[in-house]
């Protein structure tokens with residue numbers, strides 16, 4: 109069980125001219141065990157900053173982030189983080205990348221069967237001995253996901269992990285993430301620009317607005333799993349989220 113709470117969080121940064129930017133203003137959010145939260149909003153609205161605060165990589169000026177009533181003050185193995193460019197070790201094979209965390213904790217006696225399980229689950233069988241530059245972008249992201257999830261984090265933070273992938277690969281990795289979420293019941297928080305992705309995966313959708321970065325609305329996803337991206341209900345819900353984002357009604361440059 110994990111309860112993530114973000115209370116009255118403000119984060120201020122300064123641009124190159126020393127101008128103050130209210131990157132996040134008065135952020136409040138509670139996330140319960142096993143939820144899948146999608147955070148969506150235009151570029152620069154503070155999504156990554158919010159994820160960094162949850163992970164403990166960054167600290168707010170005011171307010172607090174707690175996990176199970178413990179103040180988050182630094183990164184912790186109980187909170188996994190997957191980046192847009194998976195950040196696999198280029199000098200290690202896919203198998204060694206996936207087992208890296210386990211080896212660091214358990215040494216030579218790490219559970220090799222668990223590694224096999226995740227290689228299978230992520231569809232990476234046959235590519236265990238390849239190096240990251242020898243596999244596709246989608247495979248590399250699946251390996252990065254495996255490397256995090258194998259550590260059994262109570263919270264998995266996903267920072268645009270599909271952002272650099274083509275549409276087909278993206279849909280494939282989305283399905284993998286959904287399968288892992290269902291099987292492991294890990295609480296996940298995903299940052300994305302992609303409205304369809306937010307809807308396809310999220311149990312709730314956090315809609316953000318920029319300058320200052322605020323939560324405009326938290327919307328419960330009414331769609332049952334499995335979700336069909338082409339169904340009328342999906343398209344209807346997408347329109348509702350687009351409206352909340354003023355999508356297509358204002359040039360993006362006017363929203364940031």
Ligand SMILES: Nc1ncnc2c1ncn2[C@@H]1O[C@H](COP(=O)(O)OP(=O)(O)OP(=O)(O)O)[C@@H](O)[C@H]1O
Pocket residue numbers: 121122123129131149150151152153154155156157158301
């Ligand atoms: N270290 C920093 N110093 C100064 N300003 C920063 C820093 N990091 C982020 N910012 C600014 O804070 C704002 C929010 O950035 P952030 O990366 O959190 O947004 P985002 O919503 O994740 O954007 P994107 O979707 O483009 O990744 C931006 O205006 C950015 O320029």
